[in-house]
Amino acid sequence: MSFEPQKINGKFKGKDIISLDQFSPKDISILFKLTKKMKTIAYNAKPSSVLSGKIVTLLFYEPSSRTFGSFGASVKQLGGQTVDILNPQVFSSVSKGESLEDTIRVFEAYSDAIVIRHSVAGTAKIAAQAAKFVPIINAGDGVGEHPTQTLLDLYTIQEKEGKLDSLTGVMVGDLLNGRTVHSLLKGLSLYKKNTVYLLSPDELKLSKEDFQKFSSSGVKLIEIESEKEIPQDANFWYWTRVQKERLQPQSLKNYENLKTRFIVNKDLVEKKAGKKTIIMHPLPRVGEIDPEIDEDPRAVYLSSQVRNGMYVRMALLSLVLKSS
Amino acid sequence: MSFEPQKINGKFKGKDIISLDQFSPKDISILFKLTKKMKTIAYNAKPSSVLSGKIVTLLFYEPSSRTFGSFGASVKQLGGQTVDILNPQVFSSVSKGESLEDTIRVFEAYSDAIVIRHSVAGTAKIAAQAAKFVPIINAGDGVGEHPTQTLLDLYTIQEKEGKLDSLTGVMVGDLLNGRTVHSLLKGLSLYKKNTVYLLSPDELKLSKEDFQKFSSSGVKLIEIESEKEIPQDANFWYWTRVQKERLQPQSLKNYENLKTRFIVNKDLVEKKAGKKTIIMHPLPRVGEIDPEIDEDPRAVYLSSQVRNGMYVRMALLSLVLKSS
Amino acid sequence: MSFEPQKINGKFKGKDIISLDQFSPKDISILFKLTKKMKTIAYNAKPSSVLSGKIVTLLFYEPSSRTFGSFGASVKQLGGQTVDILNPQVFSSVSKGESLEDTIRVFEAYSDAIVIRHSVAGTAKIAAQAAKFVPIINAGDGVGEHPTQTLLDLYTIQEKEGKLDSLTGVMVGDLLNGRTVHSLLKGLSLYKKNTVYLLSPDELKLSKEDFQKFSSSGVKLIEIESEKEIPQDANFWYWTRVQKERLQPQSLKNYENLKTRFIVNKDLVEKKAGKKTIIMHPLPRVGEIDPEIDEDPRAVYLSSQVRNGMYVRMALLSLVLKSS
Numbered sequence: 001m002s003f004e005p006q007k008i009n010g011k012f013k014g015k016d017i018i019s020l021d022q023f024s025p026k027d028i029s030i031l032f033k034l035t036k037k038m039k040t041i042a043y044n045a046k047p048s049s050v051l052s053g054k055i056v057t058l059l060f061y062e063p064s065s066r067t068f069g070s071f072g073a074s075v076k077q078l079g080g081q082t083v084d085i086l087n088p089q090v091f092s093s094v095s096k097g098e099s100l101e102d103t104i105r106v107f108e109a110y111s112d113a114i115v116i117r118h119s120v121a122g123t124a125k126i127a128a129q130a131a132k133f134v135p136i137i138n139a140g141d142g143v144g145e146h147p148t149q150t151l152l153d154l155y156t157i158q159e160k161e162g163k164l165d166s167l168t169g170v171m172v173g174d175l176l177n178g179r180t181v182h183s184l185l186k187g188l189s190l191y192k193k194n195t196v197y198l199l200s201p202d203e204l205k206l207s208k209e210d211f212q213k214f215s216s217s218g219v220k221l222i223e224i225e226s227e228k229e230i231p232q233d234a235n236f237w238y239w240t241r242v243q244k245e246r247l248q249p250q251s252l253k254n255y256e257n258l259k260t261r262f263i264v265n266k267d268l269v270e271k272k273a274g275k276k277t278i279i280m281h282p283l284p285r286v287g288e289i290d291p292e293i294d295e296d297p298r299a300v301y302l303s304s305q306v307r308n309g310m311y312v313r314m315a316l317l318s319l320v321l322k323s324s
Numbered sequence: 325m326s327f328e329p330q331k332i333n334g335k336f337k338g339k340d341i342i343s344l345d346q347f348s349p350k351d352i353s354i355l356f357k358l359t360k361k362m363k364t365i366a367y368n369a370k371p372s373s374v375l376s377g378k379i380v381t382l383l384f385y386e387p388s389s390r391t392f393g394s395f396g397a398s399v400k401q402l403g404g405q406t407v408d409i410l411n412p413q414v415f416s417s418v419s420k421g422e423s424l425e426d427t428i429r430v431f432e433a434y435s436d437a438i439v440i441r442h443s444v445a446g447t448a449k450i451a452a453q454a455a456k457f458v459p460i461i462n463a464g465d466g467v468g469e470h471p472t473q474t475l476l477d478l479y480t481i482q483e484k485e486g487k488l489d490s491l492t493g494v495m496v497g498d499l500l501n502g503r504t505v506h507s508l509l510k511g512l513s514l515y516k517k518n519t520v521y522l523l524s525p526d527e528l529k530l531s532k533e534d535f536q537k538f539s540s541s542g543v544k545l546i547e548i549e550s551e552k553e554i555p556q557d558a559n560f561w562y563w564t565r566v567q568k569e570r571l572q573p574q575s576l577k578n579y580e581n582l583k584t585r586f587i588v589n590k591d592l593v594e595k596k597a598g599k600k601t602i603i604m605h606p607l608p609r610v611g612e613i614d615p616e617i618d619e620d621p622r623a624v625y626l627s628s629q630v631r632n633g634m635y636v637r638m639a640l641l642s643l644v645l646k647s648s
Numbered sequence: 649m650s651f652e653p654q655k656i657n658g659k660f661k662g663k664d665i666i667s668l669d670q671f672s673p674k675d676i677s678i679l680f681k682l683t684k685k686m687k688t689i690a691y692n693a694k695p696s697s698v699l700s701g702k703i704v705t706l707l708f709y710e711p712s713s714r715t716f717g718s719f720g721a722s723v724k725q726l727g728g729q730t731v732d733i734l735n736p737q738v739f740s741s742v743s744k745g746e747s748l749e750d751t752i753r754v755f756e757a758y759s760d761a762i763v764i765r766h767s768v769a770g771t772a773k774i775a776a777q778a779a780k781f782v783p784i785i786n787a788g789d790g791v792g793e794h795p796t797q798t799l800l801d802l803y804t805i806q807e808k809e810g811k812l813d814s815l816t817g818v819m820v821g822d823l824l825n826g827r828t829v830h831s832l833l834k835g836l837s838l839y840k841k842n843t844v845y846l847l848s849p850d851e852l853k854l855s856k857e858d859f860q861k862f863s864s865s866g867v868k869l870i871e872i873e874s875e876k877e878i879p880q881d882a883n884f885w886y887w888t889r890v891q892k893e894r895l896q897p898q899s900l901k902n903y904e905n906l907k908t909r910f911i912v913n914k915d916l917v918e919k920k921a922g923k924k925t926i927i928m929h930p931l932p933r934v935g936e937i938d939p940e941i942d943e944d945p946r947a948v949y950l951s952s953q954v955r956n957g958m959y960v961r962m963a964l965l966s967l968v969l970k971s972s
Contacts, residue, residue, distance in 0.1 A: 047377030053695030055724050057717065065412040066430055069381065073434035076379050076405040081724040084408065084732065088713045096889070098932035101939075102950065106714055106931065109954040110721035241420070283430065284422035291425070302426065306433040371701030389736045390754055393705065397758035400703050400729040408732065565744070607754065608746035615749070626750065630757040 003129040012319035016128035016136045019145045020183060025164075025190050032155055034315035035308070042077050042311065050318050051080030057111040059085045059103075060139070062119040066283065067139050067149075070306075071115050074313035080321075083111060101130035108134045113321055115139045135320050143179055148316065149282065150183035152309040153238070156300060159308065160278045161235050165191035170230055172199045172262050173240035173288060175206040177247075180282040181240055182210065189217040197231060198223045201261050203251045204242065227262065233274030239264055239281045239288055239301075265290040273298060280305055327453040336643035340452035340460045343469045344507060349488075349514050356479055358639040359632070366401050366635065374642050375404030381435040383409045383427075384463070386443040390607065391463050391470075394630075395439050398637035404645075407435060425454035432458045437645055439463045459644050467503055472640065473606065474507040476633040477562070480624060483632065484602045485559050489515035494554055496523045496586050497564035497612060499530040501571075504606040505564055506534065513541040521555060522547045525585050527575045528566065551586065557598030563588055563605045563612055563625075589614040597622060604629055651777040660967035664776035664784045667793045668831060673812075673838050680803055682963035683956070690725050690959065698966050699728030705759040707733045707751075708787070710767040714931065715787050715794075719763050722961035728969075731759060749778035756782045761969055763787050783968050791827060796964065797930065798831040800957040801886070804948060807956065808926045809883050813839035818878055820847045820910050821888035821936060823854040825895075828930040829888055830858065837865040845879060846871045849909050851899045852890065875910065881922030887912055887929045887936055887949075913938040921946060928953055 005018040008027040015022070023031075041048045056075045060068055063086065075082050088103060089095060104127045107114055115137045116127050121144030128136040140146035158164050169188070175181050175198055188194045196219055198206055205223065206214075215221050224230065230237075242259040244252070251258060264279060273279070281289055281301035293299050329342040332351040339346070347355075365372045380399045384392055387410065399406050412427065413419060428451045431438055439461045440451050445468030452460040464470035482488050491512070499505050499522055512518045520543055522530055529547070530538075539545050548554065554561075566583040568576070575582060588603060597603070605613055605625035617623050653666040656675040663670070671679075689696045704723045708716055711734065723730050736751065737743065752775045755762055763785045764775050769792030776784040788794035806812050815836070823829050823846055836842045844867055846854055853871070854862075863869050872878065878885075890907040892900070899906065912927060921927070929937055929949035941947050 044377070047373075049695075053692070053725075053727075055721050057721075063414065065409050065427075069407050069409055069431055069434050072407045073379050073381075076407070077377075079377075081405075081729075083717050083720045083724070085713050085717055090711065096892075096932050097934040102932060103713075105950040106954050107717055109951075110717050110958055244420075284420050284426060286421040302429040303433075306430050310434055368701070371697075387738065389733050389751075393731050393733055393755055393758050396731045397703050397705075400731070401701075403701075405729075568744075608744050608750060610745040626753040627757075630754050634758055 003125060005125065005128055012316070013322055014135055015320060016131075017147055017316060017320065018124045018128055018136065018138045020147045020150050020186055023147075023190075028151070028154065028164075028190070031151065031312070031315055031319065032158060034318060035155055035311045038077075038311040038314040038318075042314070047079055048077060049079045051075060051078035051321060054080040054112040054321055055083060055110065056080055056317065057083045057085060057107045057114045058139075059088065059107060059114055060117040061087065061089055061123075062117050062140075063087070064117055064140065067117060070309045071139060071313055074310050074317055077310070078314055078318060080317075083107075100126055104130040104136070105132070108132065113137060113317070116141070118142065137316070137320070146179060146183065148309070148313050149180055150187045151316070152305065152312045153180065153184050153280065153282070154187045155312050156278070156280060156305045156308050157236050159304065160276070160300070164188070164194075166193040167235040168195045168197075168231060169236045169238060170197045170199065170234050171238045171240070174204045174242045175200040175240075176204045177243040178240045178282075181206075181238070184238060185210075185214045185219055186217075189214055189219045192218065194218070195220040195222065197229070197234070199225075199227070199230065199262060201258050203248070203254070204258065227268055227272070230272045232272060234277050236278045236280055237264065237273070239279070239285075241284065241286055241288060260287045263288055263290060264293060266292050269293055269296060269298070327449060329449065329452055336640070337646055338459055339644060340455075341471055341640060341644065342448045342452055342460065342462045344471045344474050344510055347471075347514075352475070352478065352488075352514070355475065355636070355639055355643065356482060358642060359479055359635045362401075362635040362638040362642075366638070371403055372401060373403045375399060375402035375645060378404040378436040378645055379407060379434065380404055380641065380645075381407045381409060381431045381438045382463075383412065383431060383438055384441040385411065385413055385447075386441050386464075387411070388441055388464065391441060394633045395463060395637055398634050398641055401634070401638055402642060404641075407431075424450055428454040428460070429456070432456065437461060437641070440465070442466065444468075461640070461644070470503060470507065472633065472637050473504055474511045475640070476629065476636045477504065477508050477604065477606070478511045479636050480602070480604060480629045480632050481560050483628065484600070484624070488512070488518075490517040491559040492519045492521075492555060493560045493562060494521045494523065494558050495562045495564070498528045498566045499524040499564075500528045501567040502564045502606075505530075505562070508562060509534075509538045509543055510541075513538055513543045516542065518542070519544040519546065521553070521558070523549075523551070523554065523586060525582050527572070527578070528582065551592055551596070554596045556596060558601050560602045560604055561588070561597070563603070563609075565608065565610055565612060584611045587612055587614060588617060590616050593617055593620065593622070651773060653773065653776055660964070661970055662783055663968060664779075665795055665964060665968065666772045666776055666784065666786045668795045668798050668834055671795075671838075676799070676802065676812075676838070679799065679960070679963055679967065680806060682966060683803055683959045686959040686962040686966075689962070695727055696725060697727045699723060699726035699969060702728040702760040702969055703731060703758065704728055704965065705731045705733060705755045705762045706787075707736065707755060707762055708765040709735065709737055709771075710765050710788075711735070712765055712788065715765060718957045719787060719961055722958050722965055725958070726962055726966060728965075748774055752778040752784070753780070756780065761785060761965070764789070766790065768792075785964070785968070794827060794831065796957070796961055797828055798835045799964070800953065800960045801828065801832050801928065801930070802835045803960050804926070804928060804953045804956050805884050807952065808924070808948070812836070812842075814841040815883040816843045816845075816879060817884045817886060818845045818847065818882050819886045819888070822852045822890045823848040823888075824852045825891040826888045826930075829854075829886070832886060833858075833862045833867055834865075837862055837867045840866065842866070843868040843870065845877070845882070847873075847875070847878065847910060849906050851896070851902070852906065875916055875920070878920045880920060882925050884926045884928055885912070885921070887927070887933075889932065889934055889936060908935045911936055911938060912941060914940050917941055917944065917946070
């Protein structure tokens with residue numbers, strides 16, 4: 001397939017949002033300026049009319065209550081409405097053998113934009129290629145991309161650090177399979193002088209290929225073996241869940257050990273975190289962050305990181321769908 | 325768990341609504357005054373803006389089309405919007421092992437309130453404890469509580485009788501397992517001089533413990549054995565379905581006999597009901613009320629009792645979420 | 649059942665919409681005039697308030713993402729809101745044995761109209777009979793009726809041809825089982841001097857009974873045996889999918905041959921279609937139209953035919969629910 005989504009180049013209106021590759025640092029800067037304003041809109045008593053009269057179809061082939069809820073709330077915070085299509089593959093038309101292309105053509109007739117979630121990488125691109133009139137927004141396509149997740153992670157870091165370059169970060173957990181890890185590394189590679197320490201069980205290390213790729217794209221990567229080697233006062237920690245559903249059979253037997261090999265708890269935070277180190281997690285967590293630090297102001301995974309997801313999506317929808 | 329939801333004490337704004345225990349007669353009176361006004365809003369041609377700009381997440385772990393529809397319509401009648409999350413336990417994050425607390429924290433980031441339905445008693449309280457910013461409203465948690473159901477039953481009685489004290493009622497059917505029966509008795513015990521006649525198959529009598537509890541809390545309870553003993557001209561009849569799913573094995577064998585042991589039909593209504601006796605049922609019914617009396621003006625189970633559910637929920641949401 | 653839905657007779661307000669039989673050519677003309685205006689509303693930057701403050705319950709016992717999306721978008725394009733009830737038969741109340749009549753009575757208490765989809769013919773009529781206060785709109789009940797599908801097909805023809813009489817059409821595919829074929833023939837029989845050529849595998853011919861019925865109601869029907877006999881320059885082609893799920897066992901064995909016995913492709917279009925012949929399909933298609941003609945301006949199945957579905961539904965909802 002020769003189709004590639006267009007670069008943003010400062011112009012969001014009407015564009016498909018399929019991949020982080022479409023964004024330059026300047027595009028991200030435009031988006032994040034608006035994201036900051038969205039916070040005000042979301043908490044304003046007065047309803048917004050930014051998307052009033054607009055209909056966004058949420059076409060979720062794979063259930064994801066979190067992303068579904070975040071996109072749905074984003075549209076509605078801005079005064080728009082959604083048409084919610086969950087699991088269309090068990091709905092009649094698709095189950096009767098309809099192609100994805102036809103499904104997209106039908107739903108674009110009913111909506112101003114389509115947000116698509118699918119389990120198969122590349123699906124969002126196929127959808128974008130099929131759509132003739134309305135923009136397609138990728139809400140995660142399997143091991144492919146989930147650009148708004150990466151953008152919310154980047155926004156959360158920028159909000160706290162005031163910048164996206166010259167940062168020191170720590171990424172921990174399932175670095176082999178975690179899509180968010182790969183995407184965030186890609187995002188950080190758009191900026192200069194970033195250093196990321198990588199900590200994971202041997203079986204779940206970043207692949208050599210990826211290590212090479214991200215290193216050569218400008219992020220300094222340093223693999224470490226234990227919590228002891230975590231640098232003092234990093235700008236951010238990015239902890240992740242071991243992706244049980246993607247483990248190799250031999251690793252799966254060892255899952256119970258792997259999943260909580262590295263845990264964030266009070267002890268670790270006291271020893272290694274600086275006063276401004278933010279503690280992030282893409283969620284869901286299943287034991288790798290002890291709830292005892294949930295109320296620590298540096299722990300953002302259940303607070304600003306989640307809310308920023310909605311603000312980033314509000315800003316993006318607003319730019320892509322704006323009337324003027 | 326030491327957490328207890330706050331008493332209303334005349335102030336609804338921002339409070340979790342978990343249990344009828346939070347309400348005093350004065351609170352109920354405030355709520356019911358507004359409930360009456362909601363009728364006008366619902367039938368007004370002009371759209372309401374009471375909840376405009378507000379998002380209420382309907383987080384239903386257990387399907388209940390009736391309660392889901394009633395809450396959804398309540399929000400929308402007031403100009404608000406909902407984010408509908410059905411069966412999140414089969415959605416990815418929860419199925420990956422996420423705790424209820426984390427799920428609540430995530431969804432509160434997207435909404436102004438969360439309405440939760442769950443099959444396990446006590447879940448709404450856990451949700452309320454987890455939420456940091458937005459009120460939790462219990463839409464039924466198993467054999468636990470379903471406060472808006474009780475409030476709508478009380479409102480229906482008050483609307484017709486003009487009061488909630490000095491009433492004579494009849495409760496019939498599965499008095500052992502019916503949650504609505506227990507809750508309504510609790511509600512009536514907040515007021516003085518109420519008498520309730522109890523009629524049920526032997527296997528489905530109110531437990532001795534409950535009989536004792538409600539008697540000592542002020543409701544006069546009188547067990548009767550047959551329809552003949554139903555008092556003339558009671559203020560209300562409250563008929564209920566035999567809860568097949570909760571029967572003991574020995575009773576289950578006898579289900580076909582039990583379920584229609586006591587039936588409301590024209591004959592019974594003519595013999596026992598007064599001109600103003602209202603005939604209630606929490607629905608669904610499966611044979612215990614003959615459709616031949618559906619159009620009797622005293623039969624409110626398919627008319628005002630259902631609509632009052634929406635008005636009570638509108639009033640409650642309005643009080644809990646009001647901007648001013 | 650003696651209940652029959654009322655004829656429209658120029659007055660849509662408050663009426664159930666169950667069957668095409670309710671419509672006279674004059675009613676269709678009123679509807680289509682408004683349908684044309686709806687296009688402007690849908691693409692207007694300003695939100696419509698035609699249904700503002702109105703709630704439409706979408707009660708779908710059978711999944712149909714296409715019809716669900718089209719009705720949902722129609723309501724929301726007009727500023728109304730929906731309560732989405734999918735698969736209520738697995739939701740508690742219905743699964744506990746509640747009758748359809750009771751379910752309808754409950755949901756009408758929450759809404760200004762109910763759109764119902766069901767797999768069993770006749771269900772929409774039963775629903776209409778049960779409802780006391782709000783109109784019921786049939787969104788397809790099995791092999792029964794799906795009036796808005798027929799209306800959108802008729803509108804698509806009228807939009808392109810400027811009339812609904814004196815037309816020459818071709819209907820191809822599963823003429824035995826396709827509901828849309830039967831309904832469109834019924835619709836065309838309301839007008840004069842229409843001729844329809846019928847092309848299908850022997851096993852899937854229009855039944856003799858139906859051939860007789862439609863012939864005597866005024867449409868001239870001509871059965872043909874091969875693509876060669878398709879008349880030059882017909883006004884419309886209406887291609888349909890072989891309904892695998894309804895094939896007789898002996899035909900099912902032959903499904904792979906049957907399903908693509910007659911295919912629209914560039915070759916056929918060049919040989920047989922006129923400059924203004926429109927190519928229609930009710931969708932989904934599973935091979936009977938080659939995607940190579942999707943971009944042909946005469947191919948309307950993925951463009952105006954789909955969008956007209958939304959416009960017709962907007963117009964119908966607007967007429968049935970109008971405040972004034």
